[in-house]
Amino acid sequence: MKKKSLLCYILIILFFFLSIVMLLKTNQNKIDKIYLLYGENNHIEIKNGYITKSNNLVNIDFGIFNFNLDAVKSSTMTVYIDLNGNKENIFTKSLINNSSHSVSNLHNNSIGTCKRSFNEKEFKSLIDNLYFTLEYIDVNDNSNQTTTKLYIKALK
Known part of the structure; x- marks a missing residue:
């Protein structure tokens, strides 16, 4: 009888412990806000980006972009926060073709x-001051760059 009572007591404690762990895990993954991310200028268009925010953890999918040149030899994409000229890079991606005959097409490419993690002040800075710069070398070996502000719109 004592063994059954002890086993029952252990099972109740185990169930209680697992319930707490699951509850904490569920609350930890809860998305507080969802934002759309987009931007464009005369040379590039960025669309289908989004940001999800859970507590201070921010997930950013920068979306896809289209560039008005058909091809480039190499490019570097940089996303940064610009606060009064102080730039903090949060993402960089380079595409380089080593072949002299190969070029990259920059249409519908994923960024x-x-x-x-951002505290509330840092996140506010991100919302208001996010920029995308594309530096590239065209097929004639000319170096250029174009920058656009990224706009962020709250959905939830």
Whole structure:
């Protein structure tokens, strides 16, 4: 009888412990807000980006972009926060072709993703001051760059 009572007591404690762990895990993954991310200028268009925010953890999918040149030899994409000229890079991606005959097409390309922690002040800075710069070398070996502000709109 004592063994059955002890076993029952252990099972109740185990169930209680697992319930707490599951509850904490569920609350930890709860998305507080969802934002759309987009931007464009005369040379590039960025669309289908989004940001999810859970507590201070921010997941950013920068979406896809289109560039008005058909091809480039190499390119570097940088996403950064610009606060009065102080730039903090939060994402960089380079595409380099080593072949002299190969070029990259920059139409409907995925920019990439990142995951970072931001406190409320840093997140506000991200919302208001996010920029995308594309530096590239065209097929004639000319170096250029174009920058656009990224706009962020809250959904939830």
